[in-house]
Amino acid sequence: MPRISPGLTQKLALAGIWGTGIVAMLILLVIVAYVLVKGVADLDWALLSTAPRGGTSGEGGISTVIASTFYLIGLTMVITVPLGVGAAIYLSEYAPDNRATRLIRYGTEVLAGVPSIVFGLFGFALFVTALHFRFSILSGALTLACLLLPTLIRTSEEALRSVPHTHREAALALGATRWQTVWRVLLPAAMPGIVTGIILSVGRAVGETACLFVTMGGSTALPTSVFSGGRTLSMHLLYLVMDTNAFGKALATGLVLIITIVAINAATNWLSQRFRARMTGGA
Amino acid sequence: MRKRYLIDRGSRGVLLVCATVSVAVLLAIAVFIFKESLSAFGEIGLLDFLLGTKWDPNPVGDASPSYGILVMIVGTVLVTMGALIIAIPLGLGCAVLLADVAPHRFRQLLRPAVELLVGIPSVVYGLVGLVLIVPLIRQIGGPGLSLAAGIIVLAAMIMPTIVSISEDSIKAVPRAYREGALALGATRWQAIWRVVLPAARSGIAASIVLGMGRAVGEAMAMVMVVGMAKAMPNSPLDPARPMAPSIALETNYASGTHLSALFAIGVVLFLFIVILNSVAIVVFKRGARA
Numbered sequence: 001m002p003r004i005s006p007g008l009t010q011k012l013a014l015a016g017i018w019g020t021g022i023v024a025m026l027i028l029l030v031i032v033a034y035v036l037v038k039g040v041a042d043l044d045w046a047l048l049s050t051a052p053r054g055g056t057s058g059e060g061g062i063s064t065v066i067a068s069t070f071y072l073i074g075l076t077m078v079i080t081v082p083l084g085v086g087a088a089i090y091l092s093e094y095a096p097d098n099r100a101t102r103l104i105r106y107g108t109e110v111l112a113g114v115p116s117i118v119f120g121l122f123g124f125a126l127f128v129t130a131l132h133f134r135f136s137i138l139s140g141a142l143t144l145a146c147l148l149l150p151t152l153i154r155t156s157e158e159a160l161r162s163v164p165h166t167h168r169e170a171a172l173a174l175g176a177t178r179w180q181t182v183w184r185v186l187l188p189a190a191m192p193g194i195v196t197g198i199i200l201s202v203g204r205a206v207g208e209t210a211c212l213f214v215t216m217g218g219s220t221a222l223p224t225s226v227f228s229g230g231r232t233l234s235m236h237l238l239y240l241v242m243d244t245n246a247f248g249k250a251l252a253t254g255l256v257l258i259i260t261i262v263a264i265n266a267a268t269n270w271l272s273q274r275f276r277a278r279m280t281g282g283a
Numbered sequence: 284m285r286k287r288y289l290i291d292r293g294s295r296g297v298l299l300v301c302a303t304v305s306v307a308v309l310l311a312i313a314v315f316i317f318k319e320s321l322s323a324f325g326e327i328g329l330l331d332f333l334l335g336t337k338w339d340p341n342p343v344g345d346a347s348p349s350y351g352i353l354v355m356i357v358g359t360v361l362v363t364m365g366a367l368i369i370a371i372p373l374g375l376g377c378a379v380l381l382a383d384v385a386p387h388r389f390r391q392l393l394r395p396a397v398e399l400l401v402g403i404p405s406v407v408y409g410l411v412g413l414v415l416i417v418p419l420i421r422q423i424g425g426p427g428l429s430l431a432a433g434i435i436v437l438a439a440m441i442m443p444t445i446v447s448i449s450e451d452s453i454k455a456v457p458r459a460y461r462e463g464a465l466a467l468g469a470t471r472w473q474a475i476w477r478v479v480l481p482a483a484r485s486g487i488a489a490s491i492v493l494g495m496g497r498a499v500g501e502a503m504a505m506v507m508v509v510g511m512a513k514a515m516p517n518s519p520l521d522p523a524r525p526m527a528p529s530i531a532l533e534t535n536y537a538s539g540t541h542l543s544a545l546f547a548i549g550v551v552l553f554l555f556i557v558i559l560n561s562v563a564i565v566v567f568k569r570g571a572r573a
Contacts, residue, residue, distance in 0.1 A: 010472035017384055020376025024446070025393065027373075027439055028400050031411050038414075086301030094295055095302070106564070107306035113493075113560040114312065114553065115500020117527045121549040122312045124534055125319050146308045153305065177291040207404030210502040210527070214534040234404045238503055241406075247414055254407040261402040265395065 032258065039255030042248040048256075052220045052236070058246025062253060064222045068230030071223050072137050072144070072216070073205050080145035081198060084152030088194075089182055091153070092160040112150035119147045120211035128215055135217030138226040143215045144208060148201045155200060159193025160186060162279055192275035196268045203264040206257065209234040233257055316549045323350065323543035332547060338513055338524075340533070340541040350544045352551070354515050358430070358523035359552075361516070362509065363498040365434035366441060371491060373438075374445030378487075381446070382453035383475055397450075400443035409504030412436035417508055425520030428510035433523060436508050437501060441494035448493065452486020453479060492563040496556055502527040526552050 046061060053060035087108075095101040123143030133139040163186050171181040187194075209232075217229030218239060231239065233253055240250040324332065327350045335351015342348055381390050381397070416435050421427030456479050464474035480487070510522020511532065530545050530552075537545055 006470045006473060010470040013472040013476070014384060017376045017380050020373050021380030021385070024373040024377040024442055025396070028396065028443065030415075031403075031408065031439060032399070034411055034415060035407060083301050083304050086298050087305065090295075090298035090302040094298060104302050104306055107309045109564055110557055110560050111305050111309045111312075113496045113556050114309075115496070115502070115527060115556060117500060117502040117530050118312065118316065118549050118553050118556075121319075121530060121534065121546055122315050125315045125546070126311065146312075149305050149308065177287055179291040179294040180287065182294075203402050207402065207406075209404065209406050210500075210531050213503065213531055234406045234503075237404075237406045237410060238506070241410060241413060241507055247410075250410055251414075254404075254410055257404050257407055258399075261404075262399060265398050265402060269395075269398075 035251055035254045035258060038248070039251035039253075042252035043255055047249070047252055051222070054220065056244050058240050058244035058249050062233065062236060062249075062256070064220055065231055065233055065236045065253075068137065068223050069206070069232040072140055072212075072230065072232060073202055075137060075141035075226060076144045076148065076205055077198065077202070079141060080148050080152055080201070083145075084149050085156050085194060087149075087153045088156030088160055089186075092157045093178070093182055093186070108150045108153055111146075112154070114147075116147060116208055116210040117214070119143055120214040122146070123211060123215040133227065135215065135219075135229045136227045137216065137223055137230050140212045140216035140230070141226070143211050144205055147208065147211055148204060151204065152197055152201050155197025156190075156194045159190040159197065159275070162193065162275075163189045164279070189278075192271050192278065196271045196275065199264055199268050199271070203261055203268075206232070206260055206264075207234055208232075209238055213238070233260075313553070316546055316553055320543055320547035320550045323540055323547040326540055327544065327547075332544070333551075336515060338529075340537070340544065348541070350540070352526070352529075352544075352548055354513065355524055355526045355529050355548065356551070357515065358509070358525040359499060359527070361430055361523065362433045362437055362505070362525055363495060365430070365519075366437035366498045367491070367495060369434065369438035370442045370445055370494060374442045374490075374494075375449055375487065377442070377446045378449035378453060378490075379475060379480075382450045383479065397443050397446050401447050405440055405501055405504040406507070408436050408440045409507035412439075412504065412508040420520065423520065425518070426510060426522060428508060428522050429520050430509065430516050430523045431519040433505055433509035433525070434519070436504055437498045440501065440504060441497050444497060445490045445494045448490035449483070449487045452483040452489070455486070456482045489563065492559060496559060499555060499559075500527050500552065502531040506532055 048061060048066070049063050050061035051064045052058070052062060091101070091104065095104070120143065123139055127133045127139035127142050128135060167185050167189055168181055171185045176184065212232060212235055216231060216235070218231045218235060219229035220231065221228070223230045233256060237250050237253045237257070240246050240253065332350060332352060333356070334353050335349060336353050337349040337351050338354060339349045381393055412432055412435065417427040417432050420429055420432050460478050460482055461474050464478040465471070469477065505525055505528040509525065509528065511524050511528065512522035513524060516523045526548050530548050534542070534545055
């Protein structure tokens with residue numbers, strides 16, 4: 001076999017890279033464009049403002065579903081944010097380098113990889129069955145809070161670690177206790193980074209289906225308390241596909257989800273740019 | 284004066300409790316899933332459960348129910364492998380393109396697109412697969428809802444994750460590596476292939492493990508496109524029934540041994556992921572030290 005010159009290899013390889021890159025991009029473009037074009041036909045005010053009425057043709061809109069989604073995510077964040085940020089503060093500011101700390105880190109990393117449906121089984125066994133919360137927003141929120149915890153810990157810890165050491169030393173030199181340093185100096189400085197992590201978690205919560213499918217029931221009624229059942233937008237999309245032939249409404253729901261993710265990404269990009277400017281600008 | 288020291292002490296304890304919650308949750312998941320699965324393992328027997336080819340928890344008439352999950356294990360392995368075979372080359376090509384080859388403008392345009400695609404819910408991927416890919420496959424042959432449809436949907440779903448994390452790790456390779464290779468007379472491609480990619484390998488491996496984890500655990504997108512048939516698939520055009528979507532579909536109405544068997548599938552899935560992640564963590568630690 002004749003030796004191929006490095007120049008030719010380079011040409012072939014770069015052509016291959018452009019080729020794969022463009023194929024990958026085209027596939028992904030098709031997905032978004034398809035949902036955009038097909039979904040926009042059914043996306044109107046009536047869809048957003050009326051309640052689903054069920055039936056095989058998927059009558060009605062998604063208003064109560066949007067309400068349940070907000071309710072669930074609000075409750076989830078109330079549970080998971082204090083725990084996650086607290087854990088992050090401990091890991092970045094207090095944790096000694098010992099076996100216990102390594103165990104905590106390992107546990108958090110493994111938890112991050114556990115599949116959504118396994119969290120669902122756990123939530124079903126503990127919250128739905130053993131604690132008698134039944135299929136409810138509370139069961140869903142507790143399950144989802146467990147699922148989001150590792151991501152939230154990681155992003156918050158990164159935000160705290162990126163606060164310069166001089167901040168800590170200055171506070172301690174002024175006679176502040178460790179907790180005063182954390183509360184008055186580090187948390188305010190790291191806040192944009194922490195908020196970015198929280199918004200990212202909201203984005204993941206919006207997309208989760210499997211763990212909620214087995215803990216939240218799927219009722220379309222407007223939730224009246226944490227013990228009401230409910231369904232999120234992602235779950236509603238799934239129910240529309242499985243139980244009805246309203247593919248148009250499913251695509252419109254998909255479009256609402258995509259728009260939500262776009263908004264969330266824009267917000268996090270804006271915030272993290274500001275955060276970086278603040279941390280490197282010396283202000 | 285004393286009060287603030289008490290607060291300082293107390294806060295440390297509270298924060299430590301917060302930090303142990305995630306370990307507690309992990310342990311609780313393990314305990315609950317194992318406990319609920321015990322009666323199934325006892326009744327069915329480990330080998331019959333793992334190697335049985337018939338899953339029929341609610342048989343018609345007075346036949347006794349069967350709980351074999353080999354079809355599901357094969358289904359999970361096939362969709363995951365298939366998706367990785369498509370997503371790894373395309374995703375890595377795309378990552379190198381964005382990180383090293385394409386002009387800056389191009390990258391600025393595509394980076395947000397990749398970020399968006401990482402965030403799009405899996406049910407949306409499933410829906411597009413159902414209305415777009417499934418009819419195409421039906422034209423080739425078979426029922427359309429198939430292993431092939433599942434593979435394509437999963438590949439599209441995990442590709443953005445692979446692109447995003449690999450690109451970050453390729454970008455993180457110090458400029459001096461690239462410049463050193465070029466100064467020694469390497470072509471641009473030789474610098475990428477022999478120097479930059481090996482230096483970024485732990486990040487690239489992390490992206491693949493993460494994508495693999497997502498593929499193994501994906502339930503709802505698979506429910507929509509993979510067909511959920513109970514027979515062993517003989518070709519990519521046949522329907523399949525992976526583990527995660529089987530749990531998702533049946534948990535809400537199952538009871539007794541059936542419910543316990545679903546938890547047992549959860550145990551198999553959980554162990555698989557824990558082993559996968561532990562191997563990954565060890566490999567990356569080694570990679571990071573090297």
